[in-house]
Amino acid sequence: MGFHKSGKTKIALALSVMALAACGGSSNSGTNLVTDPGTSDAPTWVAGTFEAASKFKDYCATPRTGTDPYNNNAPYPDKSGSELHEKMWLRSYSDNTYLWYSEIEDNDPNNFNIVDYFKQLKTTQTTDSGAKKDNFHGSQNTADYNKRTQSGVTSGYGINWQFNALVPPRDLIVRYTEPNSPADLAGLKRGSQILEIDGVDFVNGNNVDVIDAGLFPEQVSESHSFKLLEPDGTIITKTFTSADVVSSPVQNTKVIETEIGKVGYLQFNSHIGLAQEGLIDAISQFSDENVSEVVVDLRYNGGGLLAMASQFAYMVAGDNATKNRTFENTIFNNKYTSTNPITGNSLSPTPFYDKKIDYVSYQFTSEDLPSIDLQRIFVLTTGSTCSASEAFMNGLRGIDIDVIQIGTSTCGKPYGFYPQDNCGDTYFTIQFKGVNAKGFGEYSDGFEPKESPQFASQIKGCSVADDYSKALGDPEEGMFSAALEYMKSESCPVVTLSRASKSLDEVQKASNEDGLAIQAPNQILNSIILENKILHRREIK
Structure with missing residues (x-):
């Protein structure tokens, strides 16, 4: 269904069994509770045969006890089971919902521990450039995940x-x-x-x-x-x-005077709920000061709430450009062409949201979002610009808002997932692909800035390395100064920098070739999954 402008409209929670709610006290928070301590029948792996994931869900080798502070202190759903139960759930869940389920090798789960078994439940195929098709597969301790995403x-x-x-x-x-x-x-x-x-x-x-x-x-x-x-x-x-x-996901909001008029700048680091007020304040300031151009610094923003990407796109483009338009359409695997396999809801386009959202109750409020009705927007990007940040860019391009990209290629994640808890770990496995109003979503190698774009994944703009010699938001910083120059001349300046950051793939490849590598590869991947690339999907009923 489409979005109805009502303060009572509620966003359906689509994050598996975890209800992202405000933390609260409970008189039984210190009790030792285990829900349904009975044990399921011992599972058996048969190659090519997949039972319903629900048969194995919440049967755990080490069930959690007590109550969940991030789910209204409800008892954990864990039941006594085995590691094989957990692996069989991962197997069936992946076969049912993974975007490229047919590309998973059905290896015997008895030959792996839980962590390693999940790691290989993904495609091994590559993109046209030779990069991994799925570079976003991972898991995280559920308590740590909730702490980060719900409280920042x-x-x-x-x-x-x-x-x-x-x-x-x-x-x-x-x-x-x-x-x-x-x-x-x-x-x-x-x-x-x-x-x-x-x-x-x-x-x-x-x-x-x-x-x-x-x-x-x-x-x-x-x-x-x-x-x-x-x-x-x-x-x-x-x-x-x-x-x-x-976390302070929106920083350094400012308006500077230039030869062509007032230019607004904001550093937007993550699409988490805490960012909403900062974005509203920034857009309100830009509107009040009548800016002529805006630069959004997304160079370290790996994503987050898709609903927030839609809200921010509305705030940039305004009502006339977005009314009755689609921000993004969602495509699941070929088992689900008309329904969402996680929620069971009928598939419908994500519109441009023009209302403030209560990200605790997941309801729209009656408060209108401000907007600045721009015809073009400048975005600063690196390989850490990902997921919802790319959806923001792609959604605006879908309604012919001119996006000018300054920096380096983005990470290339037109995909999303529903984080799913089982037995104390939250799993992230690609389940859908997003396309804009024009049906475009083929940017798995990232959006690339080009002065003269030739392909749909190339965006008009300038290739500029990250400049660590200046503070973010400094008009003399390499990317920001290139954007300001482009506004005046419609061409890319020559920017000379002493160093440029390497891509994640380069760092990982080098680390895998030496036993003395610090343990940052897993830290980096978990950080990206947790802090940046989680596409918290919300559906509007």
Whole structure:
């Protein structure tokens, strides 16, 4: 069904059995509860034969006890089972819902542990460029996932890192810090590089255990010493103490005066619920100050809520351009051409949402979103620009809003999934593909900026490397300055930078060739899945 403008319209929760609700207290929160402790019949694997996933759901080798603070303190659904139950659920669930289910090899689950079995439940085919078709398959502890996605909280120093090399000589650069985080309060600058951690040589050292412990503290209140090289060549030593850090997904909103008029800028890092107010405030400011152009910095935004991407696209394009238009259509595997395999609902287009959403209750409010009615938008991108960020770009292109891309190619994820909890782990397996109003969604190798585009996945704009010598939002920073120049001349300036970030594929390939690699590959993938690439799908009834 289409979107009806009503404050009572509710967004259907489509995140499996997990209800993303506000945390609340409960008188029985300390009790030791296990739902239905009975054991299911022992499963048997038969190649090519798939039983219903529901037969194995929530039968766990180690059932959780107590209640779920992220589901109104309801008892966990776990029942006593085995590792084979968990693997058989993964197998049936993947065969039913995975976008490329026919490309999964049906290997005997008895030959794998749970983690390794899930890892291979995906296609091994590649895109036209030779890249992996599915680079977004993963899992995460459910409690950690809920903490991040529902409260915007992560444990650490509040540093967003750029991993350029995980093996000697290692190269790790600060992208940005979260406001009021331990790193921000310590004055850590964008572009700083690690030289030592807790006295251990980070660049060429062999003590990867110390390096990993310092980079990824397991608990809050851990203190670790870092020697860093700042962008100006100064070497400094700082001690960071880990803490629970609240994300600020919208930062550096500003309006600057230029030769062609006022230009708005905002740094948009993640499509999580906390971003909605920041986006509304930014668009309201741009409208009040009558900006003529807007630059959206998506270079580190790997996605999140598709509903928010639709809202933001509406705020950019306005009512006239989006009324009764489709933001995105969803395509599942060929078993489900008219219904959603997860929710059972009939498939219908995602429109451009023009109302504020209560992301706790998943209801539309009666509050209209502001808009600035632009005919074109500038986006700053890198290989970390992904998922809902790409959907934002693609959705606007589908209604002929001119998108100007400045930076490097995006990650290439026209796909999404419904995060699904089972036995304390949340699994992310590609289940659908998104296409815009023109039916285009073939950008699995990313959107590429080109002065003279020749293919549909190439977008008019300029190829510019990430510039770590300047702060994000500085008009002299490489990408931002290129966007400002393009506004004046409609051509790409010559930008010379001292360094450029490497792609995730390059980093992973190098790390797999050396036993001294720090454990960041899994950390990176989990971070992308958790913080960026989760396409929290909501359907409007």
